[in-house]
Amino acid sequence: MAQTNPYGPNPSDFLSNVSKFQIIDSTLREGEQFANAFFTLDMKLKIAKALDEFGVDYIELTSPVASEQAREEVEAICKLGLKTSKILTHIRCHMHDAKVAVETGVDGVNIFIGTSSFLRQHSHGKDMSYITKSAIEVIEFVKSKGVEVRFSTEDSFRSDIVDLLNIYSTVDKLGVNRIGIADTVGGANPRQVYELIRTIKSVVSCDIETHFHNDTGCAIANAYTALEAGAKYIDTCVLGIGERNGIVPLGGFMARMIVADPDYVKSKYQLKKIRDLENLVADIVQVNIPFNNPITGFCAFTHKAGIHAKAILANPSTYEILNPEDFGLSRYIHFANRLTGWNAIKSRVEQLNLKLSDDQIKEVTTKIKLMGDVRPLNIEDVDSIIKDYHADVSEEHANKRQKTN
Ligand SMILES: CC(=O)SCCNC(=O)CCNC(=O)[C@H](O)C(C)(C)COP(=O)(O)OP(=O)(O)OC[C@H]1O[C@@H](n2cnc3c(N)ncnc32)[C@H](O)[C@@H]1OP(=O)(O)O
Ligand SMILES: O=C(O)CCC(=O)C(=O)O
Ligand SMILES: [Zn+2]
Structure with a gap:
């Protein structure tokens, strides 16, 4: 069934020019x-x-x-x-x-x-x-x-x-x-x-x-x-x-x-x-575009909190009323901070082409959040925490396999 637009013009409003301005x-x-x-x-x-x-x-x-x-x-x-x-x-x-x-x-x-x-x-x-x-x-x-x-x-x-x-x-x-x-x-x-x-x-x-x-x-x-x-x-x-x-x-x-x-x-x-x-x-x-400008403000399509990031990854309409693609722009998920969640970090792990189980991703997310409590993070910080963690668990895994062989 076609969904009606809750923000659309009121169809019974005959004088409205919302659709012909x-x-x-x-x-x-x-x-x-x-x-x-x-x-x-x-x-x-x-x-x-x-x-x-x-x-x-x-x-x-x-x-x-x-x-x-x-x-x-x-x-x-x-x-x-x-x-x-x-x-x-x-x-x-x-x-x-x-x-x-x-x-x-x-x-x-x-x-x-x-x-x-x-x-x-x-x-x-x-x-x-x-x-x-x-x-x-x-x-x-x-x-x-x-x-x-x-x-x-x-x-x-x-x-x-x-x-x-x-x-x-x-x-x-x-x-x-x-x-x-x-x-x-x-x-x-x-x-x-x-x-x-x-x-x-x-x-x-x-x-x-x-x-x-x-x-x-x-x-x-x-x-x-x-x-x-x-x-x-x-x-x-x-x-x-x-x-x-x-x-x-x-x-x-x-x-x-x-x-x-x-x-x-x-x-x-x-x-x-x-x-x-x-x-x-x-x-x-000679002015800057305001940070909170609709559409073009630098963070207009940036999603930060873990709850938002998870839902946005599942369906961008959850937390976006505007589609950045309509304006030739793209959305960004800000995962390098202590408000992040394991779903956002999972997406980053996949972007880095690494393999970790969900439990491992939850564990590395805890490490990222701990670091995020201490200081502001950037993407490189998060990537190196993920990569170090990945190297550690891969080494552990290899050692275990050696012992059993
Ligand atoms: C709300 C707005 O933004 S309205 C648009 C504003 N735009 C502008 O002002 C355009 C740029 N303005 C200018 O270059 C000048 O003001 C000019 C050329 C229009 C007029 O310059 P001057 O003759 O030196 O007058 P000045 O700017 O000091 O005062 C405005 C004059 O326009 C008159 N005036 C103001 N609004 C109007 C109007 N809507 N219709 C007729 N006369 C008007 C005033 O009475 C005053 O004339 P006066 O000094 O003979 O009484
Ligand atoms: O011409 C108009 O309608 C507007 C003029 C103007 O700039 C204003 O009133 O602020
Ligand atoms: Zn004006």
Whole structure:
């Protein structure tokens, strides 16, 4: 009987887009706002090509009005003729920005403006009626140029819900391709995300994009819940880089989604390229891949405790929700420590091509654990304990045979 996936989408959840989400990768926009990022054109071209090869649906680029170089970079990336990813640029709700953006050759423009009282008062100083008026003007202009348009409210979760419903239904009627909902300060939790998206979805017919910061560690969970509530597009960055501690990390998001819908994720994204993509960005922004990074952290597929090792050797699904092979990686059983057990050591004895009975393996395991109580062990330590033990028991055996002959 086919087993149902306990982590799969709920089949009765008709609004859910868990099995048809798309990725808007913002490594070259939000990621450029990461404290350590200084991207040259060459670096941006390399990252754009790698994102395209991985298969992200869209690549979002820094506003062309940020600097002359930024504008040239947008144009150069548009000219790459990427095979999969469409190109967006991220602009203020501002006519000048829109005029510059549509001349760069992008496929779409992501417009944003702050709607919370914090941002209305201290960022741009405009009220909701001004915001609505300029949104209409800028959206109509971008649409007239035949490129995709998305309108987003910055700091959506601290914005007044009536303001949000009014502005989103207005821009929806203008025919935007997507609206964006942003947790700009990373304070939202999954339940709030679900409720806000369901409420907004009831007044718009266009698709919903979401943008989650990770200040309180909820970014991936919020992204997943957003899809469950009916959002379709998730903003990501490689390694989650971005302003402050960044946004939804592409790799971690892939880990979340492959568990929910393996067929969709494997058919759409080149998962075996995730490690190279992360290494490329990590090198460019000069950070290490975190040890506990989903998928590519150095110990993401390392099993240590004896109980885990035994079960993993019997069936990897016992303690693995992700299959390392899906990402071109392999699992590792860490047996050189005092938490090891005889099953793990038996596997090592077999790898070393030695013959020991189960009782002998249990005895040598006790020796390894005793040594592991004294100091940290490495593989060579364990191998030499096994080999010495093997030599001893073989010699004993030979002596016994000599005596009986
Ligand atoms: C949450 C986010 O990550 S949003 C994306 C952030 N991205 C960026 O900031 C891109 C890089 N930014 C830049 O290069 C510059 O800030 C520029 C070119 C956009 C603007 O530079 P400046 O004109 O020197 O203004 P400065 O950066 O000091 O202040 C921001 C200006 O944008 C205005 N503004 C801020 N957000 C918006 C918006 N969404 N729509 C319209 N105007 C806005 C502010 O009112 C302010 O203009 P003012 O000084 O005339 O009041
Ligand atoms: O444009 C958006 O939707 C998000 C902008 C942004 O980076 C943020 O609000 O944190
Ligand atoms: Zn952001």
